[in-house]
Amino acid sequence: MNKTYPKSLNIIIRIVIGLVFEISAIFKLISIDSFEVYIYSFGILSLNFSFLLARFIISIELFAGILLVMGCYLKKVIIASILTLSGFCIFILILLLTNNKDHCHCFGDIVELSHFSSILKNIFLIALLIIIYNNPQVKNKYCKLILLISIAISLALPFIISPPDSFMFEKYSKNINYNETRLSDFINNNVQISEGKSVICFFGSSCRFCKLAAQKISVIATKTNKKDLITYVFWGSEESVASFFEETNSHIFRYLKLDTDIFLKTTNGNMPLIFLLENGNSIKCFGYRDLDENEIIKFLND
Numbered sequence: 001m002n003k004t005y006p007k008s009l010n011i012i013i014r015i016v017i018g019l020v021f022e023i024s025a026i027f028k029l030i031s032i033d034s035f036e037v038y039i040y041s042f043g044i045l046s047l048n049f050s051f052l053l054a055r056f057i058i059s060i061e062l063f064a065g066i067l068l069v070m071g072c073y074l075k076k077v078i079i080a081s082i083l084t085l086s087g088f089c090i091f092i093l094i095l096l097l098t099n100n101k102d103h104c105h106c107f108g109d110i111v112e113l114s115h116f117s118s119i120l121k122n123i124f125l126i127a128l129l130i131i132i133y134n135n136p137q138v139k140n141k142y143c144k145l146i147l148l149i150s151i152a153i154s155l156a157l158p159f160i161i162s163p164p165d166s167f168m169f170e171k172y173s174k175n176i177n178y179n180e181t182r183l184s185d186f187i188n189n190n191v192q193i194s195e196g197k198s199v200i201c202f203f204g205s206s207c208r209f210c211k212l213a214a215q216k217i218s219v220i221a222t223k224t225n226k227k228d229l230i231t232y233v234f235w236g237s238e239e240s241v242a243s244f245f246e247e248t249n250s251h252i253f254r255y256l257k258l259d260t261d262i263f264l265k266t267t268n269g270n271m272p273l274i275f276l277l278e279n280g281n282s283i284k285c286f287g288y289r290d291l292d293e294n295e296i297i298k299f300l301n302d
Contacts, residue, residue: 010132011071017128018068021081024107025061028054031108032162037212038105041249043219047293051164060084063154070150072143078129085122085129092118102249165289172289178273180282182266186233187280190256194280197229199296202263202273205236205244209288213272218250220293226300227251235263 028035032054040050064084067077092104092115103112106121113121140146165172187194201217203210214232221227232255234241245252258266267273274291276284276299283299286292 013128013132014071014074015069017081017125017132018065020125021061021065021068025058025065027108027110028058028061028105029108029158029161030110031105032058032158033209033212034109035105037215038102040219041102041215043222047216047291048164048166051166055158055162055164058158059154062157063150066150066154067147070140070143070146072140072146075133078133082126082129085126089119089122092122165291169290169292172287176270176273176285176287176290178267178270178285179265182262183275183282184280186258186262186266187277192254193231193277196279197299198275198277199230199300200233200275200277201230202233202267202271202275203244204271205234205240207271210272211244211248213274213288213291214244214248214250216291216293217253217274218248220296220300221251221253224297224300227253229300230254231256233258233263235260 036050036054039045039054040047045053064077064081067073068081088104088106095102095104096115104115104118106113106118187200192198193200199217201213203214217230221230230253232253234244234255234257236244236257238257241255241257270287272288274286274296275282276296284295286296
C-alpha cells in the first residue's frame, strides 16, 4: 500500500484525519449542553451519567486526534479509530431504522449533518485510515511522553472547560431567585396545580436553555409515567409555543400562558425555572444548571 501512496501523502491524510477528530471534539465541547441532552434524550442513561459520557466521547476524539497528528502508535490508533467510526455508523443506522430524525451531533450544533451524510463521512474516514494503516510509524522518541500528555489533556480538558452541572449544583442553586408573592398568586389562581403534587416549568418559548430543559423534563416524565403532573407555563404567542414543542421533540404537556409582564415579574426574568409543588407550596426550585433528575423522579414517584 505504501508503494502506491507516497509517504508524504500518507502524512497529509493522517494529519487531516487527526484534525477532523480534533474539530469534531471541539465543536461538541462548544455545544456541550445540547450534546449532553441529546445523549440523555434516549432515556437509557441517567442525566448525571449522560454528562460524563458526553465528555468521555469528546476525550476519545481528542486523544485519537492528537496521536494521529503526532504520528504515535499509529497502527493501534488507526484500528481503534476504525472500530469507533464503525460503531458510529451502526448507531446512525439504528437512528435511521427507528425514524429518529434528530441529527447525530457529529460536530455538535456547529455543523448539522443528515444521517446519510454522517454515514458517508465515517465511511470515507475509514477508507482513508485503511489506506494509511501500513504506513511505518513515525520515528519519534517522545511517543511515550506524548501518550501520557495526550491522555492527561484529553481527559482533563472537557471537565476544565465545561464541568458537569452535577459537579456545581450547590453553586448554581444559590443564583436562583424569583418573586415568591407573585408565584403564590399564580398558584392560587390555578386550581389544577394548587392541589396535590405538580411540577411547574416556567419557559420562554424562544429560550434556548428552556428548550434543552424541556427535553430533560420530557425524559423524566417518560421514566416516571407522570406526564399528567407536569405543567408548562409560557410567555409568547401560540405559534411560538407550538414551535417550542416541535423543536424540542417533547411531549405536549398541559400548558398555561401568562402575559409577558406578569411572567417576567414572577420569575424576575430568570428562565427556565422548574418548581416542585405540593398542595400549592413550593418544595424546591431548579434552574437549568442545577436541575436534579434524581430529586424530581423521587418527588414524582413518592
